[in-house]
Amino acid sequence: xxxxxxxxxxxxxxxNWCAYAGADLAGTSRIQYPPxxxxxxxxCSGRVDPSFILKAFAEGADxxxxxxxxxxxxxxVAGNESAERRIKTLYRLLEDLGIEKERLLLKxxxxxxxxxxxxxxxxxxxxxxxxxxxxxxxxxxEVKP
Amino acid sequence: MAGxxxxxxxxxxxxYICDCGVNIAGIVxxxxxxxxxxxxxxxxxxxxxxxMCAEPGQRMIKDDIKEHNLTRVVVAACSPNMHEExxxxxxxxxxxxxYLFEIANIRxxxxxxxxxxxxxxxxxxxxxxxxAVAKARLLEPQDKIRVKVKDRAxxxxxxxxxxxxxxxxxxxxFKVILVERxxxxxxxxxQIDKTFxxxxxxxxxxxxxxxxxxRHPNIELLTYAEVKEVDGYIGNFKVKIEKRPRxxxxxxxxxxxxxxACPIEVPSEFNLGLGARKAxxxxxxxxxxxxxxxxxxSCIGCGMCKNVCEPEAIDYDMETEIIERDVGTIIVAxxxxxxxxxxxxxxxxxxxxxxxxxxxxERLSSASGPTGGKVVRPSDGKxxxxxxxxxxxxxxxxxxxxxxxxxxCCMYAIKNAxxxxxxxxxADVYIFYMDIRAFGKGYEEFYKTAQEEYGIHFIRGxxxxxxxxxxxxxxxxVEDTLLGQALEIELDLxxxxxxxxxxxxxxxxxxxxxxxxxSDGFYLEAHPKLRAVDTLTEGVYLAGTCQGPKDIPDSVTxxxxxxxxxxIPMSKGEVEIEPLTAVVDRGECIGCRICERxxxxxxxxxxxRKAHLNEALCTGCGVCAAACPTSAIQIRHFKDTQxxxxxxxxxxxx
Ligand SMILES: Cc1cc2nc3c(=O)[nH]c(=O)nc-3n(C[C@H](O)[C@H](O)[C@H](O)COP(=O)(O)OP(=O)(O)OC[C@H]3O[C@@H](n4cnc5c(N)ncnc54)[C@H](O)[C@@H]3O)c2cc1C
Ligand code: FES
Numbered sequence: 001x002x003x004x005x006x007x008x009x010x011x012x013x014x015x016n017w018c019a020y021a022g023a024d025l026a027g028t029s030r031i032q033y034p035p036x037x038x039x040x041x042x043x044c045s046g047r048v049d050p051s052f053i054l055k056a057f058a059e060g061a062d063x064x065x066x067x068x069x070x071x072x073x074x075x076x077v078a079g080n081e082s083a084e085r086r087i088k089t090l091y092r093l094l095e096d097l098g099i100e101k102e103r104l105l106l107k108x109x110x111x112x113x114x115x116x117x118x119x120x121x122x123x124x125x126x127x128x129x130x131x132x133x134x135x136x137x138x139x140x141x142e143v144k145p
Numbered sequence: 146m147a148g149x150x151x152x153x154x155x156x157x158x159x160x161y162i163c164d165c166g167v168n169i170a171g172i173v174x175x176x177x178x179x180x181x182x183x184x185x186x187x188x189x190x191x192x193x194x195x196x197m198c199a200e201p202g203q204r205m206i207k208d209d210i211k212e213h214n215l216t217r218v219v220v221a222a223c224s225p226n227m228h229e230e231x232x233x234x235x236x237x238x239x240x241x242x243x244y245l246f247e248i249a250n251i252r253x254x255x256x257x258x259x260x261x262x263x264x265x266x267x268x269x270x271x272x273x274x275x276x277a278v279a280k281a282r283l284l285e286p287q288d289k290i291r292v293k294v295k296d297r298a299x300x301x302x303x304x305x306x307x308x309x310x311x312x313x314x315x316x317x318x319f320k321v322i323l324v325e326r327x328x329x330x331x332x333x334x335x336q337i338d339k340t341f342x343x344x345x346x347x348x349x350x351x352x353x354x355x356x357x358x359x360r361h362p363n364i365e366l367l368t369y370a371e372v373k374e375v376d377g378y379i380g381n382f383k384v385k386i387e388k389r390p391r392x393x394x395x396x397x398x399x400x401x402x403x404x405x406a407c408p409i410e411v412p413s414e415f416n417l418g419l420g421a422r423k424a425x426x427x428x429x430x431x432x433x434x435x436x437x438x439x440x441x442x443s444c445i446g447c448g449m450c451k452n453v454c455e456p457e458a459i460d461y462d463m464e465t466e467i468i469e470r471d472v473g474t475i476i477v478a479x480x481x482x483x484x485x486x487x488x489x490x491x492x493x494x495x496x497x498x499x500x501x502x503x504x505x506x507e508r509l510s511s512a513s514g515p516t517g518g519k520v521v522r523p524s525d526g527k528x529x530x531x532x533x534x535x536x537x538x539x540x541x542x543x544x545x546x547x548x549x550x551x552x553x554c555c556m557y558a559i560k561n562a563x564x565x566x567x568x569x570x571x572a573d574v575y576i577f578y579m580d581i582r583a584f585g586k587g588y589e590e591f592y593k594t595a596q597e598e599y600g601i602h603f604i605r606g607x608x609x610x611x612x613x614x615x616x617x618x619x620x621x622x623v624e625d626t627l628l629g630q631a632l633e634i635e636l637d638l639x640x641x642x643x644x645x646x647x648x649x650x651x652x653x654x655x656x657x658x659x660x661x662x663x664s665d666g667f668y669l670e671a672h673p674k675l676r677a678v679d680t681l682t683e684g685v686y687l688a689g690t691c692q693g694p695k696d697i698p699d700s701v702t703x704x705x706x707x708x709x710x711x712x713i714p715m716s717k718g719e720v721e722i723e724p725l726t727a728v729v730d731r732g733e734c735i736g737c738r739i740c741e742r743x744x745x746x747x748x749x750x751x752x753x754r755k756a757h758l759n760e761a762l763c764t765g766c767g768v769c770a771a772a773c774p775t776s777a778i779q780i781r782h783f784k785d786t787q788x789x790x791x792x793x794x795x796x797x798x799x
Contacts, residue, residue, distance in 0.1 A: 007265075011795055017681055018661070024224045027253025035259045035269045038276065038795040039250070041225070042783055043725065047767025055789055059796040072656045075682070076766035077745045086771065111681065112663040118258070 008062035008128040010037045012121075013052060015045045017075040018110050019067025025114030033118040034125045037065065044068070045106075046079025050090050053104060057094075060137040063103045063128040065121070070108040080108065098135045102127055156282050158187045159215040160274065161206060163197035163222035165252055170195075172256035174267040178221070181271050185278045186799050189213055198228050203235040210239035217281040221249040221274050226672075242286035244724075244782060249277035272795055279794035283787045289721035290760070294380035294714045295473035296320065301372055301654065304332020305697055306689020307478030308354050309704030310711075315363035317708075319715055322470055323358065324386055325368045326650075327414075329432035330355055332480050336415065336504060338511040338518075340697055341560040342591035348431055348513065355433040367468065368434060371650075375475070375657045378764070379684030380720055382472050390463035392439040397458040399427065399435045403450035411443045413515070416508045419523075420515025425450045425459075429513065474684045474711040477668060478704065479654060481645040481690040484539025484547070492535060492641055493611045498524040499619050499638050500611065503534075503554070506561055506640045520565065522638050524617040529637030532565055533575040533621055534558040535608055540644030540694075541579065549665050551644030551694040555582045558642045559595045566599045575602045575634060577623055585696065604632070611639065645694040658685050667693045678707045683722070686710050725782045726763040727770060729756045733777035740769035740778055 014020040020041050026033065042048060045068025056064050066087060068080040084106060091101045105124050109117050160182040164170035175193050183191035190213055194202050197220055209215055218241065220232050225248045233243035251270045259266035296319050300311045303325030311323045323330070334340075335355075337347040358364055367388055374385035407423035415428040422428075424443040427435060439450070439459070451459040486494035486502050493500045499522050501509070512518035522529050536558060540551040555578065562574045581603070583592040595601050610622040619636045647666040655662055660680040661669040668687050671679040678686050688707035689700040714720045727748070736754040748762035749769060756778065767780045776785055 009796060011792060017659075020224075021226065021661075021681070024226055024250075024253040027224070027257040030257055030260065032260060033258055035255070035262055035265045038269070038272055039254055040276070040788060040791050040795070042767065042788070043780070044766040044768070047771055047780060047783060049771040049785065051785070052788055052792065056792050056796070059792055061792075061796060072652075073659065073661070075659050076764050076768070077659075079745070079766045079768050082743060082768050082771070111661040112669055115664075 006129060006132060008036050008125060008133070009060065010063040010065055010125065010128060011056040011061045012037045012039045012065040012067060013042055013045070013048045014039055014067040015069060015075070015080070016041055016043050018069035018073065018108070019045070019117070021111035022067070022109040022113045022117040025111065026118040027114075029114045031114055031118040033121045036125045037121050044074060044076050044079035045083035046074070046076065048083055048086070050086055053090060057097075057099055057103075057134060057136050058140070060134070060140070062131075062134045062137065063105070063124060065124055066104075066106045067109050067117070068106070070110055073110065098139075100131055102131060103134060154216070156187045156217045157189045157213065157215050158217040158219060158278060158281055159206070159209050159213065160185070160188050160191040160219045160221065160278065161197050161202070162191065162193045162274075163202070163220065164193065164195045165222060166195065169222070169252050169256045172260055172263050172266050173251060173270045174263070177267060178270050178274065182221070182274050182278070185275060187217070187282050188278060189215070197222050198231055203231070206232065206235045207239035210236065210241050215241065216245065217284060218246045219249060219274065219277045219281050220246070221251045221270065221277065223252040224248075224250045224254070244287040245281070245284050247277045247281045247284065249273040275799065276791045276794040279790040280787050283784070283790055284782070287724045287781055290724045291719050291721055292380045294718055294720055295471050296715045296718070297322065297470070297472045298474045298476060298711050298715065299324065299372070299382070299384055299470065299472040300476045300478060302326075302332070302478035302480055302689070302691065303330030303358075303368070304478060304480040304689060304700070305334045305351065305354075306480070306700040306704040307332070307476070308358055309701045310476045310478055310688045310708040311364055312354065312357055312361065313705050313708035314712060315361045317712055317716075318363065319712065320363050320365070322365045322367060322386075322472065324370050324372055325366070326371050327428065328369050328391065328438045329428050329434070330358060330366070330368065331429075331433070333504070334697060335429060335431070336507055338507045338514075339560065339564060341556045342585070342587040344560070352431045355431065359433045366434065369438065370468070372654070372657060379714060379722065380473050382475060382684065384470050384472060386468040386470065388466040388468055390441075390465055391436060392441070392459060392461055392463050393425070393437045394458045394460055394463075395434070395436055396456045397436045398456050399437065400455065402453045402455070403437060403459070406449040406453045408447065408449060409443050409445060411440070416515045417502075417505045419505055419508055473715050474686065475658065476686045476688055476707045476711055477654060477658065477660070477691055478688040478707070479648050479651065479691045481694065482648045484545075484643040484646050486538055486641045486643050488545055489538055489641075491610055492538065492608070492639075493613065493619075494641055497611065497613045497619060499613070499617055500641065501638065502641050502643045503557060503561070504643070510561060510564060520638070522617075527637070528569070530569065530572045531636045532562075532572055532638050532640070533577060533619070533634065533636045534562060534640045534642055536576065536578040536642045537607070538641040538643045539646070547644060547646070547665070549694065550582060552582070553694065553696045554642040554644060556585070556588055556591070556696065558640070559583075559592055559601070561640070562601045563595050563599055566601060573602065575604055575636070577604050577606060577608055577621065579605070579607060585698065645690060648691070651691070658682055660685055663693075665693065667691065678703055678710055683720075684714065723765065725765040725780060726760050727758055727765065727767070727778050727780055729758050730777045730779070731755045733775050735775055735777070737774060739772050739774065743768050743772045
């Protein structure tokens with residue numbers, strides 16, 4: 001681990017109303033962050049099926065980020081609460097699969113928090129860099145012909 | 146891919162890469178990106194253009210759809226929040242279903258945030274385009290849902306912004322429900338003495354508008370009331386309003402005998418505690434509605450008011466009323482609260498008796514105020530002849546967490562300094578400022594006159610300390626940063642020019658309406674320039690200082706702007722809303738009822754042992770789809786297969 005040139009691939013599921021808009025604001029404010037994130041827009045963090053996250057890891061993601069609205073501010077009342085419940089249970093499953101739970105991050109970011117969005121991605125990218133490539137990806141590559 | 150069934154027809158995708166001037170093309174290598182896009186699976190053409198959102202860009206899409214038989218369109222440009230609608234319309238005009246379109250956000254999410262890493266930004270842009278193309282291949286046509294819009298609006302907050310919005314809508318023939326939390330409408334403008342820069346008497350220009358509200362046949366005014374619940378969506382909001390009991394019926398003739406009889410005195414909120422009111426009261430003589438209120442926290446129930454009330458308007462049994470209304474649109478105009486100056490301990494507010502805040506000064510200066518317009522020192526009732534104003538109290542101040550400028554304090558301090566000099570030409574008046582911001586129409590001229598003709602001392606510097614001597618005089622220690630001189634100035638009265646903060650209860654309204662607030666705590670508009678009174682919740686608009694500090698002219702303008710925005714869907718009578726609801730595949734459904742349980746909108750019921758969706762109630766949040774164990778529920782335009790395709794594309798080349 002600790003290969004300085006390792007550039008992780010991170011998949012981000014962002015809710016349209018808060019986290020995605022926060023990412024837009026980081027852009028409009030020209031706040032820089034590392035280019036490792038690939039965003040998939042969903043209407044609410046509650047739409048994020050655990051299978052999306054597992055699929056991302058299975059396809060070789062080194063980290064998955066789920067961004068939603070702050071508690072009480074979900075555009076659909078409480079979709080973020082169900083996202084949180086699901087992700088909490090998913091951590092156990094990830095560990096069983098040998099994926100460190102630090103590789104899955106859930107965070108609330110409002111439409112006004114461009115700065116927070118950029119900082120979050122910066123820190124998360126750094127953390128994944130330190131962890132190195134996802135063990136699942138490494139294992140899958142080994143079995144490939 | 147072998148073994149996978151081929152869909153009936155291979156999609157024909159057109160990809161358009163926008164330069165956005167240099168905003169994208171200055172960072173991302175767009176010619177390379179275009180070449181790359183042209184080779185992706187399903188792509189029949191890829192083009193680069195300088196401004197895709199401009200007319201020629203849109204025309205290119207329309208023409209290509211026809212000429213090249215495109216069945217999907219992908220635009221790599223700015224955020225979908227900017228131009229998704231623009232390009233969907235272009236597709237529609239070109240004869241393609243608008244939902245067969247996808248954006249790759251390579252500006253906000255790429256070029257603007259990776260400005261120093263051009264090569265990696267280009268690689269990322271390729272990934273984003275590949276992901277959008279992968280989703281586009283699987284897109285399905287959708288039809289917008291049309292819903293009726295009730296021609297009635299709710300306005301929350303009866304300050305000048307809410308009043309203006311309510312009147313404009315009512316004049317256009319819409320019904321308006323105006324909900325105000327306090328016993329009277331008017332807001333802060335009713336408390337202000339005169340208004341800059343014209344020096345009109347504030348209540349003289351406000352009162353006629355308040356009366357118009359009361360008389361307007363289209364306005365239902367609910368004061369002493371708050372919105373407690375909001376359900377539904379644009380066109381069909383259901384609101385529950387809680388109206389507190391005033392214990393006085395509309396039979397009240399405002400004869401004032403009751404207040405004379407009432408033995409209980411408490412500090413008057415309207416006069417910020419500088420005067421007293423009775424337990425039965427009107428906040429100010431021009432209040433609308435002019436109906437007295439018994440404040441049940443201070444009333445001792447002695448019955449004196451009831452004894453003297455000739456029209457028998459007093460009713461101790463009055464109860465809280467819950468009022469339900471259906472409305473099509475909502476305007477939020479809940480205003481601001483002044484910064485609590487006690488948080489700036491060094492200025493001595495709350496500790497030193499001759500330090501007051503600016504709104505208190507307005508009340509002291511107002512002819513209808515507790516002193517009849519005679520400004521006096523709280524400590525001894527003497528007329529101050531040495532008066533100072535400290536600017537930016539609670540504004541532009543990192544220590545208290547308010548980075549913003551409150552936009553009115555420079556002007557109201559100059560205004561009050563001028564008014565004071567007019568009344569007491571012999572007085573010495575100081576303004577301690579960081580810089581003077583006189584940006585409005587006629588404001589700079591107003592400031593110049595104050596400097597040149599009024600002899601007001603403008604001292605550039607933030608006071609470091611404020612002390613009191615044995616005569617209760619105030620000593621201000623300040624460095625004049627223009628002269629580089631440390632000064633100690635003795636004053637009779639010091640006024641703190643307090644800034645604006647979001648009002649109490651801002652969070653409750655935010656949660657009820659699912660709107661956002663900025664880092665300054667004020668409500669967030671949908672776009673800082675182009676959608677300044679809209680929110681991201683369709684059908685909900687903002688007016689006045691609840692959106693950020695502003696003066697009266699700007700609050701009134703925004704009130705009118707919000708009203709005309711709200712009038713658009715109401716006069717059309719119908720809006721199109723996103724058709725992105727859930728859909729149930731009955732064949733896959735095993736009737737486990739999980740979706741029914743997790744749905745927060747009661748949109749799913751079980752019919753014949755299968756999930757059944759009520760589309761009108763479904764908001765498309767996707768919680769059911771994420772919970773369904775057999776993937777029998779899907780969200781239109783955000784199907785599992787579409788998202789899986791994006792995940793695969795993000796992590797693998799074609
Ligand atoms: C000391 C001082 C002097 C000023 N002098 C001037 C001047 O000379 N010229 C000028 O142009 N501007 C001046 N201003 C600015 C002026 O006060 C504001 O621009 C104006 O009052 C804003 O109006 P508004 O309707 O947005 O808010 P507000 O006046 O605050 O009205 C908001 C209303 O909404 C109600 N409300 C709040 N929350 C709720 C809720 N949850 N439910 C129902 N109702 C609610 C409140 O009770 C209030 O009635 C001054 C400000 C200060 C502090
Ligand atoms: S809409 Fe943001 S979490 Fe639900």
